[in-house]
Amino acid sequence: MRPNHARHLPWLLYLAPALLVYTVFMAFPLIDSLRLSLFSGNNQATRIFVGLENFKRLFSDPEISTRYWGAFFNTWKFFLVHLVVQNGLGIFFAVLLTHETMKGRHIYQTIIFIPTTFAVLITGYLWKLMLNPVWAGDFLVSIGLPFLKHPYLGDTNTALWAVSLVSCWQWLGIPTMMFVAALRNINIELLEAARLEGAGNVKTFWYIKLPLIKPVVGIIAVLTFVNNFNAFDIVFAMENVNGAPEYSTDLIGTLFYRYGIAGQHPIGIPDAGLGAAIATITFLLLIALVIPTLRKTQRGA
Amino acid sequence: MRVSLRKENRHIVSHIVLLLWTFVVLFPIWTLVINSFKTRLTIYDNPFWIPNTWNFSNYTTVLHNGDFFTYFKNSFLVVSISLVLVTLFASLAGYALARYKSRIATFLYYFFIAGMMIPIKIASIKLLEIVRALGLLNSIYALPPIYVAMGLPVGVFILTTFIKELPEDLYEAAIIDGASSGKIYTMVILPLIRPALATTAIYNLIPFWNDLWFPLIFINDERHKTLLLGVTRLFGQYQTDWSKVLAVLTLSAIPVLALYLAMSSQFIKGVTVGSVKG
Numbered sequence: 001m002r003p004n005h006a007r008h009l010p011w012l013l014y015l016a017p018a019l020l021v022y023t024v025f026m027a028f029p030l031i032d033s034l035r036l037s038l039f040s041g042n043n044q045a046t047r048i049f050v051g052l053e054n055f056k057r058l059f060s061d062p063e064i065s066t067r068y069w070g071a072f073f074n075t076w077k078f079f080l081v082h083l084v085v086q087n088g089l090g091i092f093f094a095v096l097l098t099h100e101t102m103k104g105r106h107i108y109q110t111i112i113f114i115p116t117t118f119a120v121l122i123t124g125y126l127w128k129l130m131l132n133p134v135w136a137g138d139f140l141v142s143i144g145l146p147f148l149k150h151p152y153l154g155d156t157n158t159a160l161w162a163v164s165l166v167s168c169w170q171w172l173g174i175p176t177m178m179f180v181a182a183l184r185n186i187n188i189e190l191l192e193a194a195r196l197e198g199a200g201n202v203k204t205f206w207y208i209k210l211p212l213i214k215p216v217v218g219i220i221a222v223l224t225f226v227n228n229f230n231a232f233d234i235v236f237a238m239e240n241v242n243g244a245p246e247y248s249t250d251l252i253g254t255l256f257y258r259y260g261i262a263g264q265h266p267i268g269i270p271d272a273g274l275g276a277a278i279a280t281i282t283f284l285l286l287i288a289l290v291i292p293t294l295r296k297t298q299r300g301a
Numbered sequence: 302m303r304v305s306l307r308k309e310n311r312h313i314v315s316h317i318v319l320l321l322w323t324f325v326v327l328f329p330i331w332t333l334v335i336n337s338f339k340t341r342l343t344i345y346d347n348p349f350w351i352p353n354t355w356n357f358s359n360y361t362t363v364l365h366n367g368d369f370f371t372y373f374k375n376s377f378l379v380v381s382i383s384l385v386l387v388t389l390f391a392s393l394a395g396y397a398l399a400r401y402k403s404r405i406a407t408f409l410y411y412f413f414i415a416g417m418m419i420p421i422k423i424a425s426i427k428l429l430e431i432v433r434a435l436g437l438l439n440s441i442y443a444l445p446p447i448y449v450a451m452g453l454p455v456g457v458f459i460l461t462t463f464i465k466e467l468p469e470d471l472y473e474a475a476i477i478d479g480a481s482s483g484k485i486y487t488m489v490i491l492p493l494i495r496p497a498l499a500t501t502a503i504y505n506l507i508p509f510w511n512d513l514w515f516p517l518i519f520i521n522d523e524r525h526k527t528l529l530l531g532v533t534r535l536f537g538q539y540q541t542d543w544s545k546v547l548a549v550l551t552l553s554a555i556p557v558l559a560l561y562l563a564m565s566s567q568f569i570k571g572v573t574v575g576s577v578k579g
Contacts, residue, residue, distance in 0.1 A: 017390045019409070021386075021450050022450050022454075024431070024450075025431070025446045025449070025450035026416055027412070027416075029427035030424040033424050089322075096315040096318060109565075111326055113561070113569060113572075114327075117557045118557075119513065120513070122553055125532075125536060125550055126329055126547075129332075129546075130332060135345065135543075138345075169326075177569050177572055177573045226419070230420045230423065233514070256423075256425075261425060272426050275425075276426045279425070
C-alpha cells in the first residue's frame with residue numbers, strides 16, 4: 001500500500017499549470033470583483049468598506065439609476081432579439097439543411113458561418129456604413145425605394161433594433177451549426193416511422209425533432225444569454241460607448257465600461273466600486289437564470 | 302406518386318430561402334470589398350457596384366503605414382502564445398482528470414467546467430488591478446494569461462472527454478512496459494489527442510483573435526496595440542475616407558476568414574463542440 005500523497009501528487013502536478021492560470025486570472029478576480037462591490041475607492045490604498053452603498057447608489061441616485069435601468073432593459077431587449085430571431089432562424093435553417101435529400105448543405109453551412117469569423121468590430125463598422133442614410137440611402141432613393149431611407153442608427157426608435165439585428169447576422173452561424181449537429185444525431189428510423197404514420201414536416205418537427213434536441217436548445221439559450229448579457233463591441237463600433245442616440249443602445253456592457261473602467265465623461269475617473277456592483281448583479285442574474293435553465297433542459301441528457 | 306416524390310426531394314422552397322440568406326450574408330461582404338477599391342469620393346457614385354477604375358492606393362497606404370504591421374504582429378504573437386499554452390495546459394489537465402479517479406478530480410473538473418458559463422469580462426475590475434500590479438499594463442503580455450484562463454474551461458472539457466474515450470488497454474500496455482505517467486503522456490497520449498488539440502485551438506482562435514475588450518482596457522501604447530484595437534484607431538484617423546476604412550477592415554478580416562475557408566468543416570466541428578454533451 002503506497003501512501004496516499006504518492007497517489008495524488010503526480011496528478012496534481014499535471015493539473016497545476018491549468019489550475020494556477022485559471023484561478024489567478026479567472027476564479028479569483030471574479031470572486032474578488034464581487035467583494036469589491038462593497039468598497040469605494042480605486043486602489044488598495046484608498047479603498048474603504050462601504051457596505052451596500054454602491055448598490056444603493058446604483059438604484060437610488062437619480063442619474064445613475066436612470067442609466068442603469070435604461071441599460072438593463074436595453075440589454076434584455078438585445079438578448080430577446082437574439083433569442084427569437086437568431087435562434088429561430090438558426091433552427092429553421094438547420095431543419096432545412098438536415099433534410100436527408102437536401103443538396104448543397106455543405107456550401108450553405110459554410111456561407112452561413114462566414115460572418116461569425118469576423119470580429120464584431122469589423123461587422124459593426126461595415127454595417128454602420130451600410131446603414132448610413134447618406135450613402136446607402138441615396139442609392140435606395142435612386143432605385144425607387146425612398147421609404148427605406150432612414151437614419152436607422154440615429155433614431156432612438158430604431159437604433160437598438162438595428163444593432164441587435166446586425167449582431168444576429170454575425171452570430172447566426174453558431175446556433176445553426178449546433179442545431180444541425182443535434183438534428184443529424186436523431187435516429188433516422190424514428191423519422192421514418194413518423195412519416196409512415198402520416199406526420200407532416202411541421203408535426204415531425206414539433207413532436208419528434210424538437211423534444212429530442214431539447215438539451216441543445218437549452219445550451220444554446222444559455223449561451224445566447226451569457227454572451228449577449230455582456231455585449232459591448234457591437235455598440236462600441238456602431239454607436240459609441242455612450243449608447244447613442246440618447247442612451248437608446250446603452251447596454252450593461254457599455255454602462256459597465258463607462259462607470260467602472262473608463263470613467264464618466266467629463267470627470268474621467270472610473271468608479272471601481274460601482275463597476276463591481278454592476279458586475280455583481282450581472283453575475284447573480286446569470287447564476288439565477290442559467291442554473292434552472294440547464295437543470296430543466298439537461299435532464300436525461 | 303414517383304413524380305411528386307421527386308419534386309419534393311428537390312426542396313425548391315428550401316433552396317430559395319437559403320439562397321436569400323446567402324445573399325444577405327454575401328452582399329455586405331461584397332460591398333466591403335468592392336468599395337475598398339474606390340476613392341474617398343467615388344464610393345458615393347454607385348455604392349453597390351464595382352468601381353469604374355480600380356484604385357489600389359487604399360491598400361498601399363494602409364500597408365505602408367507601419368502601425369498596421371505592428372498591430373498585426375502583436376495580435377499574431379498574443380494569439381499564438383495563448384493557443385499553445387491553452388492546448389498544452391488543457392491537455393495536461395485533461396489527462397490527469399481522465400485518469401485520476403478521486404473526489405478531488407471530480408471537484409476540479411466541475412470547477413473548470415463552470416467557467417464555460419461565466420463571462421470573464423465581469424471580472425474586469427479586478428483583472429485590471431492584477432495586471433497593473435504585475436506591471437503588465439500597456440503590454441501585450443497582459444493578454445495571454447487572460448486568454449488562457451478564458452480558453453481553459455472548454456479546453457479541459459474537450460480534452461478530458463476525449464482522453465476518457467481512449468481504450469484502457471493503451472495504458473495497460475504502456476504500464477507493463479514500465480512507462481511512467483510522463484512518458485505515457487508524451488509517447489502515447491499526445492500523438493492520439495491531436496484532433497482534440499486542434500478542436501481546442503480552433504474553438505479559441507476566433508475569440509482570441511477578435512477580442513477587443515481586454516486590449517481596449519489594458520493597452521494605450523501604440524506599439525502594443527493589437528490588430529483590432531489598432532483598427533479602432535485607424536477608423537478614427539481615416540473617418541472621413543470610408544474607402545480607406547474598408548481597406549483596413551478587409552485586411553483585418555482576411556486572416557481568420559482565409560483559415561476558415563481552408564478548413565471550414567474543422568471550424569464548424571470546433572464550434573459545435575458545446576452541443577455534444579460529455
